[in-house]
Amino acid sequence: MSDTPPVRRRRFSQIYAVPENLSDDSPRMRGRIAALMHSTLEKPHLQKDCSGFLKAELNLKFRTNATYSVSWDETLAKIEKNIFLDSITVVYEFFHEDKYEYFSERGADKRVKDYIIDVNRIFAEEHVAYWIDNEGVVHPKPDEAFRNSYEDTIKGLNGAGFTAARKHIADSDGYILQDPPNWSKAIYSVFLAGENIFKVVTNDSQLNGKKLDQRLKPLIEKKYDDPHTRRSALNLYDGFKEWVDCAHNYRHDPGDKEPTQPPEDLALAIINSGYGYVRWLASFGAPEAISSED
Structure with a gap:
């Protein structure tokens, strides 16, 4: 059996x-996650064991028939959202419980890896705001x-001169x-979007x-002539300068070592602040020459 994943064409929807x-x-x-669990567990005795594990961990109750086939669809459709998301992780944990010997089954290692890939694919294709990491933990996007x-930033860069900046934001x-x-x-x-708009x-x-x-700075002083407004704009400008220095920490030139990945909370704060600064910078509009010495 080939380890190459099947080619999946993008569908109309x-x-x-x-x-x-x-x-x-x-x-x-x-429904798609339920079908994935069924196919990944594959054999009836594994489905029965996993449903028992889910009952022990999450108090989920499944119907089984005479062949131990488990009612994945029926149960997962009814439970509250957070328990449903927990169940995705608990099934992944089941794979690694020694007493169930899941990995003694032929091809189990590949099926477990594919489980993570396919959960993320289903999340993406169904446009839900989650992703699963390689430890089986579900996170919000x-x-x-x-x-x-993000959407406001994309819309704010509709001008013909901002095509490249808009692409950087999409990237x-x-x-x-x-x-x-x-x-x-x-x-x-x-940052590259901001640099392009600055140009x-x-x-x-x-x-x-x-x-x-x-x-x-001269453009700001020219644009905002009211003293209070100008002072506020210059305060915002100071924050923008700090943001530029901050974003430079994540520059990666060819041959350089990859920057350390920041934690999610910090990264989102930096990116979200950047979106605001980019929109503000774009509000200054078309090129305007400023006389000053380099």
């Missing part, structure tokens, strides 16, 4: 019927507010949705503290 937002639950997603910020989202997420590349993609707005291709002082 995955191309032309993609929802705007990820959902937190779906009957079809539950970035929350709805974060997703809204950042792709890195976030990888399994596991590549947070450092996601952060740096947002469009100021005709300067380098985004750093010195260039910001030379090119962007």
